[in-house]
Amino acid sequence: MPKSPNQKLKLLWLAKILTERTDEEHPMTLAEITDALAACGISAERKSLYDDMEALRTFGLDVISTKGRRTGYYIGARKFELPELKLLVDSVQSSRFITRQKTLALIEKIEGLASIHQARGLARQVYVRNRVKSMNESVYYNVDEISGAILDNRRITFRYFSRNAKRERVFRREGALYKLSPFALIWDDENYYMLAYDSDTARFKHFRVDKMADICTADEPREGQEAFGKLDMSLYTTKTFGMFTGEERRVRIRFAAHLAGAIIDRFGEDCTLIPRPDGDFDAALDVVVSPQFFAWVFGFGREAEILSPANVRESFAAYLVGIGALYLP
Numbered sequence: 001m002p003k004s005p006n007q008k009l010k011l012l013w014l015a016k017i018l019t020e021r022t023d024e025e026h027p028m029t030l031a032e033i034t035d036a037l038a039a040c041g042i043s044a045e046r047k048s049l050y051d052d053m054e055a056l057r058t059f060g061l062d063v064i065s066t067k068g069r070r071t072g073y074y075i076g077a078r079k080f081e082l083p084e085l086k087l088l089v090d091s092v093q094s095s096r097f098i099t100r101q102k103t104l105a106l107i108e109k110i111e112g113l114a115s116i117h118q119a120r121g122l123a124r125q126v127y128v129r130n131r132v133k134s135m136n137e138s139v140y141y142n143v144d145e146i147s148g149a150i151l152d153n154r155r156i157t158f159r160y161f162s163r164n165a166k167r168e169r170v171f172r173r174e175g176a177l178y179k180l181s182p183f184a185l186i187w188d189d190e191n192y193y194m195l196a197y198d199s200d201t202a203r204f205k206h207f208r209v210d211k212m213a214d215i216c217t218a219d220e221p222r223e224g225q226e227a228f229g230k231l232d233m234s235l236y237t238t239k240t241f242g243m244f245t246g247e248e249r250r251v252r253i254r255f256a257a258h259l260a261g262a263i264i265d266r267f268g269e270d271c272t273l274i275p276r277p278d279g280d281f282d283a284a285l286d287v288v289v290s291p292q293f294f295a296w297v298f299g300f301g302r303e304a305e306i307l308s309p310a311n312v313r314e315s316f317a318a319y320l321v322g323i324g325a326l327y328l329p
Contacts, residue, residue, distance in 0.1 A: 006041045013040045014052055015061060018075050023115040024064075027072030080113050082121070089122050097139050097192045097210045139192065139210040146182050146194055146209070149217045155181050156196075158215040160207055169213075177214075180205070181222035188237050195236075197224025204231070205245055235286075238267055244290035251312055253283050256303035282307065294319045 006013075017036045022028050028036070030046055037044045044052075053073060056063050062076040080088075092098060092106045111119035149156045157177045161169040180196035183204075187193075192209040204227070239248060255263060257279045263271060272284040287293055294316050297304050306313045 007043070009040075010037065010042050010044065011052055011055060013037060013042055014049075015056055018056075018061070018063060018073065019078075020116055022072075022074035023118055024074055024076065025070070026115065026117045027064075027066055027070050027074040029072040033073065075115070078113070082114060082118055085110055085114055085118075085122055095187075097208075099139075102140065138213075142209045142212050142215050143185065143192065145215045145217060146185060149222075150182050150184070152217065153222050155179055155218040155220045155222055156215055157218055158207075159213045161211055161213060171213075178207075179218060179220075181224050183222070183224065183228045184233060185209070186237060188240075197222070197227060199223045202227075203245070204228075206240075239286050240288045241290060241292040241296050244288070244292040246288045246290035246293070248286060248288050249309060249312060250284060250286050251289070251309065252307045253285065253297065254280055254305040254307055255283055255300070256280055259300065259303060289315070291319065298323075 014033070014037065017033065017040075018028070021036070030049055033049060034044050034046075053063050053065070062078075063073055064076040065073050088110050089107055092103055092110070095103075098106065107122065111122050114122060146156065157179045159171050159175055160173075160178060161171045164170050180198055182194055182196045184195040185192060186195055186206070193206045194209055194212070195204055195206055197203075198205050202224075204224070254276070260273060260281060263273065263283050263285075267283075267285055274282040274284070276282060289312055297306060297316065298320070306316050
């Protein structure tokens with residue numbers, strides 16, 4: 001049989017066909033594979049396909065032959081198992097910092113890691129439509145620029161904005177540039193944040209990446225390395241609520257007995273829980289005191305009470321009075 005001009009690409013096309021079209025539930029027969037190759041302008045004989053399958057196995061592709069109700073060949077083990085791909089799809093869908101357009105594009109790429117049959121189970125785009133998503137498409141370039149500055153040990157400059165009721169950008173500091181030393185990117189509460197050191201205040205601050213504009217790497221080395229070295233990043237987001245900055249304090253809070261699981265979920269197995277005679281418990285917690293922390297405590301209603309330190313308890317009381325003033329005559 002004369003060879004076609006595409007014959008040198010035979011193994012590549014064969015690997016592509018098997019990867020895209022087969023899985024354990026959908027093997028392809030040699031006849032189907034031959035037809036698929038022919039559609040690509042490649043001729044194939046049964047004997048040569050046996051040799052090709054073995055060559056793909058030697059290369060590392062998990063080509064499995066099966067007989068019985070589903071006779072044929074399929075790709076077994078892949079780089080990602082189907083449950084892992086579903087986890088990636090769900091993560092992309094739930095991420096607020098990823099725009100709707102980019103979400104659909106990423107899901108399509110993830111589907112390409114599975115067979116076309118498995119990809120149908122991953123196609124959950126309908127759930128994306130009503131999710132709250134970022135409107136800032138440049139977030140991906142922001143992440144890349146920040147990551148590069150961290151690797152190169154450089155400061156960055158940027159402008160920071162919020163949005164008004166008309167969805168218009170309102171820049172902080174009247175649009176003046178921030179110049180800070182980035183140290184980490186943090187994914188918290190479905191948003192991406194940059195943790196950066198402010199040399200002027202000698203403090204670390206957080207900035208939502210999708211609200212940063214005009215990011216540029218400066219030709220100046222970062223500052224704050226010693227301070228960053230003292231941070232335990234594994235505990236950092238546990239202590240910080242909603243990425244609001246504030247003073248870190250150890251607080252003691254009384255909780256109703258049934259809330260033990262919720263506190264352990266938030267602060268980990270090593271948090272200090274002290275049983276009380278009435279069945280409730282006290283928790284000694286290291287937290288960053290902020291309005292967002294108070295809102296978290298307030299969410300438990302009468303089932304949580306800040307006991308100490310006294311000034312944190314008093315600040316929380318003032319916080320409650322301020323809220324009450326909005327509703328009480």
